[in-house]
Amino acid sequence: MKFHLEGVGVAFADRRLFSGLSLTLESGDLTALMGPSGSGKSTLLAILSGLMPPGEGTRRVTGAPPGEQAVSWIFQNSPGLTRRTVLDNVSLGPLSAGATRQQAEDAARSALQLLGLGDLAGTRLFRLSGGERQRAAVARCIASRADLILADEPTASLDARNRALVCQALDAAARNGSVVVVATHDQAVAQACHRVLDLPALAAA
Ligand SMILES: Nc1ncnc2c1ncn2[C@@H]1O[C@H](COP(=O)(O)OP(=O)(O)OP(=O)(O)O)[C@@H](O)[C@H]1O
Numbered sequence: 441m442k443f444h445l446e447g448v449g450v451a452f453a454d455r456r457l458f459s460g461l462s463l464t465l466e467s468g469d470l471t472a473l474m475g476p477s478g479s480g481k482s483t484l485l486a487i488l489s490g491l492m493p494p495g496e497g498t499r500r501v502t503g504a505p506p507g508e509q510a511v512s513w514i515f516q517n518s519p520g521l522t523r524r525t526v527l528d529n530v531s532l533g534p535l536s537a538g539a540t541r542q543q544a545e546d547a548a549r550s551a552l553q554l555l556g557l558g559d560l561a562g563t564r565l566f567r568l569s570g571g572e573r574q575r576a577a578v579a580r581c582i583a584s585r586a587d588l589i590l591a592d593e594p595t596a597s598l599d600a601r602n603r604a605l606v607c608q609a610l611d612a613a614a615r616n617g618s619v620v621v622v623a624t625h626d627q628a629v630a631q632a633c634h635r636v637l638d639l640p641a642l643a644a645a
């Protein structure tokens with residue numbers, strides 16, 4: 441499956457974020473999207489997801505039936521069901537992608553292992569630290585096996601070891617066939633990606 445942007449441009453009121461931006465992302469790609477705060481990284485993720493129609497240019501998906509791509513987001517402060525367990529929260533990813541309860545739990549347990557949260561599966565979400573919640577949000581996304589995984593600053597409150605776990609999990613998702621895009625300010629995350637897109641440079645090209 442491939443996601444193509446062609447000649448995409450965005451302007452809000454009198455402020456132009458970028459214009460004439462073209463790129464193709466395909467299954468197996470793990471791409472870092474970098475650029476200063478306010479350069480439009482989150483906006484570009486929203487365009488890639490299909491949630492935000494580009495003001496200029498087009499978004500196309502090839503290699504999949506129209507409208508049938510599954511998209512999964514990781515936000516910096518991903519909401520969750522705070523009174524349910526970590527396992528329930530992570531299972532929601534695959535459940536909403538159509539998995540059975542058993543498949544969803546199996547996928548959730550292996551994603552939690554990958555992110556070093558195996559021992560917290562039965563803990564209710566509100567008991568987790570900020571960084572543990574962030575990793576649980578990554579686990580939910582990975583477990584969903586979505587076609588397109590968009591991670592917006594997924595390592596913002598993590599130490600080096602847990603940042604490495606997130607990078608490994610995103611890499612595993614790409615190897616499983618997802619298209620993975622990570623908006624980040626973190627050089628260590630960029631180094632773990634297969635490709636780095638610098639938004640200002642991309643928009644000027
Ligand atoms: N719906 C909107 N209406 C008006 N301006 C917007 C809208 N969405 C985003 N912007 C503006 O566009 C600019 C880019 O925002 P965006 O969130 O994409 O940046 P970013 O690169 O993700 O920044 P950060 O690294 O701080 O997360 C910002 O100045 C923001 O205020």
Ligand SMILES: [Mg+2]
Pocket residue numbers: 481482483592623
């Ligand atoms: Mg942003």
